[in-house]
Amino acid sequence: MNRKAQRSQGDIFRRRALVIGIVLALLASACIARLSYIQLFSAESMAQAATASRTVTKPLQSQRGTIVDTNGVVLAQSVERYTVYADQKAVADFKPVDCKGNNQSVCHSIDGKNVNAEGAAAVAKLLAPVLGMNTMELGGKLVGESRYVILKKNVVPAVKRSIDKLHLSGVINYELTSKREYSDKDGLLGGVLGGVDDSGAGVAGIEKMTNASLVGKDGSVRYQRGANGQEIPGTRTESEQPVDGGKVKLTIDWDTQWYVKKALQDAKKKTGADWGIAVVEEVKSGKIRAIADTDTYAAGSDGAKMNASKAVTTVFEPGSTGKLITAAGLLQEGLHKPTDKFQVPYQTEINGQTYHDSHEHGLQNLTLAGILKESSNVGTVMASKNYTLKQRYDYITKFGIGQSTGLNFPGESRGQLAPYQSWDLRTRNTVLFGQGYSASALQMTNVVATIANKGVRCGQSIIESSTDADGNDTTPSANQPVRVIDESVASELMDMMESMASQYKNVASIKGYRIAGKSGTAQVADSSGALNNHIGDFIAAIPADNPRYVVTVVLMNPDGIYGGITAGPVVATIGEFLMQKYEVPASSARKNAIPTEW
Template sequence: MRGRSRRFAILRSYAARVVAVGCALALVASICLVRMVSLQLMGGATADAAVQGRTLKVTTTAKRGRILDSSGIVLAQSVERYNIIANPMYAAEFEPVECTEKTESYCHQIDGKPVGATGAAAVARLLATVLDMSAARIGAKIVDPNSQYAVIAKDVTPEVKRRIDELNLGGIVYGELTNERVYSGGTLLGPILGAVDADGAGVAGLEQTLDDTLTGTDGYMVYQQGNGGEQIPGTLTDQKDAVDGSDVTLTIDESVDWYVKKALTDGKEKYKATWGIGVVYDLQTGGLLAIEDTDQYEAGSDDVKLNASRAVSEVFEPGSIGKVFTMAGMVQEGLHSLSDKFTVPSTIEQDGQTYKDASTHGAEHWTLAGILKNSSNVGMIMAAENFSDEKRYEYLTKFGVGQATGLDLSGESAGILTSSSDWDLRTRNTVLFGQSYAMNALQITRAIATIANKGVLPQMRIIASTTDADGHTTENKVSGGTRVIDESVAAQMLNAMESVAEGYYSIAKVDGYRVAAKSGTAEVAGSNGSLTSIISDWSAILPADNPRFVVTVAFKDAEGLGGLTAGPVACQIGEFLMQKYNVSPSPERTDAIPVDW
């Protein structure tokens, strides 16, 4: 019995150990199974999270369109630049590699010597050897070890970016592609071209008014990045190409504009003027060849964000140039012909108001053409006896007074012209000779171009064409303009203006070419707000026998009236135009309308 009991006890003990081992194995198996499931489920999620953490959707920036002159010279363009980015978290852990034969391809040193620091300080010291920044300034940007993105420098050139790549800081410092707007001409056309803001959007000049045309559409790329922000090969999963903005070609001729700028600058110095303005218009193409002033504002600068071109923003009384507009209206209405005879004193009284000519003279025997040649205010009032206020206003309006040019230039003023119903007894007469209303130089140019254009007020243009990213070019066509006076009337006025110009040939002429012109002088507000300053202007058509160009020049506070200051400068510009465009010399004049009797 005892033997059997002992054997039973042994078996029971053995069974208990087997059960215990089995339970232990089952527990281990269960743990392994749970762990395996966990790895399968959680590990996949962790891997997915890692991939997502490395995956970026990166914007590919579209280039802004270029602005070119009429011959294809690039005036404004966007060039390849890089923003230099650092990862402060990785910078904090940076350990420079000592340069040896084995490590020379990826080591770190400064002027052949060890970096002498670790972490962000070492990174800053290395970057300072390439960037125009101190190590202290760079280090201040990358001191936060919890940050992974810090902008070190903006808009560096590709050359600088390559030199940074050679510092062996991959994974810590890298470059992000961007664009910078650059202008080739400096102060040439500065306010006309304008500027862009920090985000590349136009905020002044043509950059602003043409912003929709010049701005492209950004694209994107989706890929996984390495530690330094670089694309891991083979991980690109989606992309959309950027579409660059359209190029815009202007009617402006850069060489003409340069010459106008120089002539104005020289003229300002010679005649001690406060400022000067110059405009050149090509009747053959309907395009402006030059719009300049003597201000020295560089395109793209803060100055042009605050200052428009004087040619579009500065308005002033045209002075005696305005006699062309009202005299043409009188002839168009059949009140006179240019050969009508007048006896003109130097003063006249009308409605209790006294008017006088610029210089005292006796009773002169002048034709209407002679009144224009001698720029007689009194003669204009005499000739306008039956020219109603409504008609005076109508023709000023028809010649574009008080209206914008339609060029959509930034900062353009429409000028000033009050309704005839608001004129007082003096204003109704002063408008006859270019006073009591105001125009800018572009508007004066367009009004005089009406005479050169056989009586049609032209639709001026500054945009010649646009070319999209696919190379498709669209011409900017303009209408034929609006008829103001008959062709025969325009011919008479052109003839009379040629007689005006002949009176200045001793100081203002273009050798070999006939010129038709009118000068003007007007009082404007000085620095103290009172009428203490003078605008001297001159607008010329040349050649007078076959009109091709209209040139307008104006100076403020020059030492001399319009024909003596603005006239010579306008003719200097005219001489350049005749040579550049190889214009045939003029035949001798044989059809002059008499100016006296």
């Protein structure tokens, strides 16, 4: 190549180099200009955008409030639990730090040895023993692209603290949750307490009834997170602490509930009954101290959520205990006195309808008090000759049948009471002795409690007090007390009931205490509609001379049929416990009992 050609190629190279240099200089100038612009004009907004991209708001869960008995015994509470989850992308990048020197606060080891693995395998080897999981199974859950994979729920705080010591922040994380725990493991109060759903909201029983009081207020916290999702220390900008739910105190006494439940279950076994119900009510306040049935659904279980207490939801014809309402109406309306005399045959016929007593007998000379003592259907119908249909209906209503108890318990039944205008020729008389309408055990308990409370029907209650998350008083109001019968009429009825209860003194008595009660037996339709079932019940006010408690026991299909024989002894057993537990003074001697025969 000649010199001229070489100079030509050199010129071309220099021109190209110059062009490239100019281009590079222009690019550098542009970058410098852009950088200068960002620093001078956009630095703040860029920093804010970066901070915003790293800032998260994390909710802080509140705990559901507690349910306690009248003495403060905890029946339901929410306890701290955690949901452990993994960031699979962070897991894939995980490289354990070997322990050496003074790096114990950040290194990873297993039994003092290095992990000798990376990624999911390393995390699984570290975490599986703490979670109590199989290493291979856990390793499989850790592999993937998700930023949120749940590894285990309901982890206790002690396990969470052990995970903290593994130094897996950003790789393995957890969320605070809660678990509802109940003292009732044996189904003593399951159908009453009910339960909550997966979100922690009450769906049955007291949990549903008082949900607004028990629900807490969640809080939140804002902070900046690192590349692996971990909180960057010192970056919290604002937080609002959660507020736990309030407290609900029941009128239930847990010790009494336990004893009543046991007595009822023993009675079911002894009598062969299909099921049983028992209620204990404080006379002067209307507070329910025990409410039991023979179901054994543990509180919080699916069974407890699906099956509310039979004492509130199940209704039945009360049978002869309903004669108390009739006697109260006859006395209050002045149609009879307790000493009025009647000659009562075994059966009678009215408007083509035949009524008879539970067992055959000859002509009996009974007072009105005697009719109640002998629980005579025929005598009750005879005494009610001038007792109008409207009066019959009104007194059944006044005593609370066909109405809400005021508890507002989920699934509560009002009972069934048809308008008197629709009663047929038979029903208009059967209602006199507790047939032709239905009531719950709670309602019938309050019938006797009204008589025992000198004729005043108190509103029943099962919530003694309650507060919400803000500390506001949310105690539900019970129905207002209302006078149903005069005090003098109530006193006469108590005397008549004491004579009735004395018939069962050999099987239903409490040493040192007088009992005023009424037994009942009623036929009940089965699934086919035939009257093949029967209810035996007994309701008593104890002590008769100064009533403190009313005890009701109802048994379905017990052997022995009659309520005084089957349910009476259970009432006495419960009553004896109540007298001892609450240190009730012994009764005074009975004087001047109303004559029952003539």
